[in-house]
Amino acid sequence: MEEIPLVGGDMNTVVRVGDTVRRPPERPHVIALLEWYERVGFDGAPRFIGRDEQGREILSFVEGTPAFAPVPSSDDVVAAIGRLLRRAHDAQDGFAPPGLVIGHGDLFWTNVIFRNGLPVALIDWELARPMTPTLEVAMAATYWAGVRIDEQLREWGIPLDRRGERLRLLCDAYELSAGGRATLVDELIAYRRERIEKGLWRGTTPTEIIRANLRWTEEHAAELGTFLA
Numbered sequence: 001m002e003e004i005p006l007v008g009g010d011m012n013t014v015v016r017v018g019d020t021v022r023r024p025p026e027r028p029h030v031i032a033l034l035e036w037y038e039r040v041g042f043d044g045a046p047r048f049i050g051r052d053e054q055g056r057e058i059l060s061f062v063e064g065t066p067a068f069a070p071v072p073s074s075d076d077v078v079a080a081i082g083r084l085l086r087r088a089h090d091a092q093d094g095f096a097p098p099g100l101v102i103g104h105g106d107l108f109w110t111n112v113i114f115r116n117g118l119p120v121a122l123i124d125w126e127l128a129r130p131m132t133p134t135l136e137v138a139m140a141a142t143y144w145a146g147v148r149i150d151e152q153l154r155e156w157g158i159p160l161d162r163r164g165e166r167l168r169l170l171c172d173a174y175e176l177s178a179g180g181r182a183t184l185v186d187e188l189i190a191y192r193r194e195r196i197e198k199g200l201w202r203g204t205t206p207t208e209i210i211r212a213n214l215r216w217t218e219e220h221a222a223e224l225g226t227f228l229a
Helices: 028-040 075-090 133-144 150-156 163-174 178-198 207-219 221-226
Strands: 015-017 020-023 048-051 057-060 101-103 112-115 118-122 129-131
Touching: 028 048, 075 118, 075 133, 075 163, 101 133, 129 133, 133 163, 133 178, 150 207, 163 178, 163 221, 178 207, 178 221, 207 221
Parallel strands: none
Antiparallel strands: 015 020, 020 057, 048 057, 101 129, 112 118
16 A cells, blocks of 8 residues: 655654554553553554554554644643643553653644644654653643743744743643642753753754753743742
8 A cells, every 4th residue: 555654753754554654663661551542442542553564563543633833722722732631641540650641752743633623632652751740741831832932933833922821721721730830840941951961852853942942941930830829
């Protein structure tokens, strides 16, 4: 069958074949998570089907549209992202380590699939790993609430205003605890510092952009915190 390249990612070659997706193999814990999601009926992630004759992973194709620029960015979208994350985390009950979730880890705009104007699924789980629920919400905020430098937001069509309000809306929709809200900005800063110091960033984002996002978060930490109190 014809192989159709899928665009949007910057780390792997991924193609569509019929109603499946073929991609380089995931780490075992990612496959285990996708299989768990299938068992518990969570429909916001692809299904793991197997491997093809080339050794590529076979996943179900998730119908819908990735969030290409200009990214849908209404308050309804931000709230729906929060609810989708909460469903993804709640579905891990019995799978994730106590007190943690297996976070998606890369909630970049094109890794979110939309139908009828709202986000319904997350794809490209290759960076999934254990983390606190608070950090996952914080990482979602870097894209969907605009907690990053203006340059990238303009490029993708994300509004520059109401960042704090959008962050609070995301947390409200996720139903993040008061304790989580109190540590969210600090967890995000610590995460960004660690990734830079250890050279753990992947993909094609220039290092200066990564460092600029850290500086932006540090400079606006107090302001963002007022919306989470």
